[in-house]
Every structure is written in C-alpha cells, then in structure tokens.
Amino acid sequence: MENNLNIIHIDMDAFFASVEQLDKPDLKGKAVIVGGVGLDNRGVVSTASYEARKYGVHSAMPIAKAKKLCPNAVYLPGRKKRYNEISDQIFNILLEFTPQVERLSIDEAFLNVKGCHRLYGSSKEIGKQIKKRIKEKTGLVCSIGVARNKFLAKIGSDLDKPDGLVVIKNNEIAEVLDPLSVKKIPGVGKKTAKKLNEIGIHKIEQLKNMEYNQLEHLFGKHGRLLYNLIRGIDNRKVSINSETKSISNETTFQNDINELDLLLKHLLELSQKVTRRIRKKKLIGNTIFIKVKDNKFNVTTRRITIKKYIDSTDDLYKFGKKLLEKVELKNPIRLIGIGIASLKEKNKEQLSLFSKYDDKSEFNIVIDSIKDKFGNKSIRRARDLLEVDKNK
Numbered sequence: 491m492e493n494n495l496n497i498i499h500i501d502m503d504a505f506f507a508s509v510e511q512l513d514k515p516d517l518k519g520k521a522v523i524v525g526g527v528g529l530d531n532r533g534v535v536s537t538a539s540y541e542a543r544k545y546g547v548h549s550a551m552p553i554a555k556a557k558k559l560c561p562n563a564v565y566l567p568g569r570k571k572r573y574n575e576i577s578d579q580i581f582n583i584l585l586e587f588t589p590q591v592e593r594l595s596i597d598e599a600f601l602n603v604k605g606c607h608r609l610y611g612s613s614k615e616i617g618k619q620i621k622k623r624i625k626e627k628t629g630l631v632c633s634i635g636v637a638r639n640k641f642l643a644k645i646g647s648d649l650d651k652p653d654g655l656v657v658i659k660n661n662e663i664a665e666v667l668d669p670l671s672v673k674k675i676p677g678v679g680k681k682t683a684k685k686l687n688e689i690g691i692h693k694i695e696q697l698k699n700m701e702y703n704q705l706e707h708l709f710g711k712h713g714r715l716l717y718n719l720i721r722g723i724d725n726r727k728v729s730i731n732s733e734t735k736s737i738s739n740e741t742t743f744q745n746d747i748n749e750l751d752l753l754l755k756h757l758l759e760l761s762q763k764v765t766r767r768i769r770k771k772k773l774i775g776n777t778i779f780i781k782v783k784d785n786k787f788n789v790t791t792r793r794i795t796i797k798k799y800i801d802s803t804d805d806l807y808k809f810g811k812k813l814l815e816k817v818e819l820k821n822p823i824r825l826i827g828i829g830i831a832s833l834k835e836k837n838k839e840q841l842s843l844f845s846k847y848d849d850k851s852e853f854n855i856v857i858d859s860i861k862d863k864f865g866n867k868s869i870r871r872a873r874d875l876l877e878v879d880k881n882k
C-alpha cells in the first residue's frame with residue numbers, strides 16, 4: 491500500500507442543479523439549468539444538470555445561448571441560501587474525518603488525510619466513506635480524486651465524473667497526465683490553451699517536451715509551477731484558512747450602465763454588503779479589488795494592496811472608487827463587483843485554552859462545526875467569556 495496518497499479533492503457533481511432535483515423530485519432525470527439575473531437572457535448558466543450537458547450546455551455560458559441549445563430545459567434562478575445550507579452540511583461531514591479541510595468554493599474542497607488511516611483505512615477507503623456519508627445525509631453525489639498532492643487529486647476528481655472515485659498512484663502519474671488536454675490543468679484558461687494550441691501543443695505530453703526556459707518565456711513566473719505540475723510535482727499545502735481569503739459581492743444590472751455616477755452608486759451599495767460581511771466575521775483586510783464586465787463580456791479586474799487593514803464601508807468604497815476610475819469604460823457595463831482580500835482576524839483571540847488549535851481558522855471551523863452539532867451556546871471563545879466577566 492502506498493502511504494503518501496494523503497490528499498483528497500472532492501467536487502460535488504452539478505451541485506446547484508442537483509440540489510434543485512433533490513428538492514423537486516419531478517425534476518429528476520430532466521435537463522435543469524440554474525442561472526442568474528431572473529433568467530431574462532442576460533445572465534449566465536451557474537450549473538447545468540448532466541441531462542442538460544448532453545446538449546452542450548455548460549457553466550458560464552450565456553443563458554440566451556443555453557436556451558438555443560436546450561430550449562426544453564427547466565430554467566431556475568439560483569437559491570444561494572439553500573445551496574449554502576447544504577454546503578455547510580457537506581463541510582461538516584468532511585470535518586468529521588479531519589480538521590485539515592480547505593474549502594475551495596461552495597462545492598469543492600481539499601482534505602489532507604495524513605494521520606487518519608488508523609481510524610478510517612486507506613485514502614481510497616476514506617473517499618468511499620465520504621461519498622457514502624454525503625449521499626446518506628444530503629442525497630447528493632460527488633466525485634473524488636485521491637493522490638499525493640493537490641494538483642493530482644484535482645485532476646483525479648475530474649476523470650470519472652459524475653460519481654467518480656479515482657486514485658492516482660505514484661507510478662501512474664505520467665500515464666494519467668500525458669494524454670490529457672492542456673485545458674485540464676487548473677489555471678490554464680481558454681486564452682493560455684489557445685496560445686499553446688497555436689504552437690501545436692494540445693496535450694500535457696507535448697508540454698513536457700518544452701524546456702523550462704521556454705515555459706518561463708511563455709508563462710512568466712507561472713512557468714516553474716507549470717513545469718512542476720505537469721510532472722506531477724506540487725508542494726502546495728492544504729491550507730485550512732482559504733475559506734476566508736477573500737470576500738466579495740457583485741451585481742449584474744438589469745440594463746447596461748454608461749454613467750460613472752450610477753456605477754459608483756452600485757459600488758457603494760456593494761461596499762456596504764462586503765464590509766458588513768467582513769465585520770460580521772471580525773476580519774480586516776488590506777487588498778481591495780474590483781471587477782467590471784462590459785456588454786461584450788470583457789472582464790477587467792483591478793487590485794491594490796494598502797498598508798492599513800480596513801473593514802469600514804467608507805474605506806472600501808474610497809479605494810474601490812479609485813480603482814474604478816482607472817478602468818477605461820469603452821462599452822456599457824453589465825456587471826460590477828468589489829471585494830477585499832488578504833484578510834486576517836481583527837482581534838487576537840485568547841487561544842491558550844485551545845492550544846491544540848494553533849491556527850485560528852482551523853479553530854473557527856472547529857467551533858462552527860461544534861455549534862452546528864450542539865447549538866450556539868455549546869461553546870464560547872475565551873474572549874467572549876472574559877467580556878461577560880467584565881460586564882458583571
């Protein structure tokens with residue numbers, strides 16, 4: 491048995507669409523498309539059920555195009571609150587196996603299961619149990635990849651979707667990676683793939699024939715990472731605090747917007763939403779970013795890192811406005827977003843009572859999962875208790 495296959499990547503299959511099929515059983519087996527903006531042809535597809543994917547519909551496709559390809563599908567607006575609720579249930583299941591859970595998005599996570607084998611068996615066995623628990627608890631299906639690192643685990647979870655469980659053993663790495671399209675490499679987007687295709691490179695095997703210098707020339711500072719990834723080398727750790735790495739909100743307008751003043755009004759509203767969320771989480775951050783999408787679907791992002799850590803609406807808006815003013819607004823704008831990253835906790839927590847958890851976010855996740863299981867009052871931070879004392 492190989493004992494260093496400790497990384498698991500889990501990805502829910504067609505998550506939003508599957509939740510809809512779960513809650514409305516008459517949708518089972520039907521083409522279901524979940525999308526945004528009241529589905530008035532201006533939004534994009536968030537998730538398409540596998541039945542809809544047969545027609546070529548995929549996420550990020552404009553709804554208008556999806557309706558041409560698959561006019562008979564059931565089109566539904568998303569229900570974020572419900573998806574978050576189920577997502578939390580899923581993450582609590584993952585936390586039953588290990589606190590080493592990195593939440594990548596609402597329906598994706600990495601686990602490091604080193605040290606869990608005595609209790610749960612091999613990583614493959616853990617994968618099986620996770621799939622079983624999620625199915626029992628939520629009725630949903632996921633795909634899992636098991637390997638020695640994040641890159642390979644993520645590749646694995648994608649190989650046999652839906653309902654897959656793929657282990658990539660160390661002696662199979664080249665065999666698995668070589669025939670894959672370069673598009674399968676996380677981080678290689680459409681543009682990069684096109685650039686590679688233009689010079690005759692379609693498969694990972696071909697990319698491996700390139701010298702390191704050539705890769706660096708093509709991809710700049712990402713060259714080294716890429717050089718390593720395609721050889722199955724990836725030293726990135728499972729990082730349990732990634733969930734709170736950035737917080738953002740965006741809005742798609744009912745009608746495209748031309749005037750800066752009106753854009754700023756929306757930016758202020760979004761700044762309020764974002765800062766309310768970070769204050770609620772008692773976080774502060776010092777990287778501010780904005781995103782602008784025009785009516786031709788061109789996306790522009792701008793970011794700035796400042797010295798001071800902020801959490802006030804005024805501060806976020808002030809820097810967001812500066813960034814927006816730097817964007818050349820050629821076409822009418824259909825979407826604007828603002829967010830804050832490089833987050834950290836606002837107040838130092840009293841952690842000595844919980845010395846086992848020296849990482850704060852791990853601490854928070856554990857606290858949250860205990861609260862979810864046993865109710866809100868079951869556990870309180872040392873600082874909260876101290877404050878109660880002071881108020882006496």
Ligand SMILES: [Mg+2]
Binds near residue numbers: 502505597598
């Ligand atoms: Mg998914």
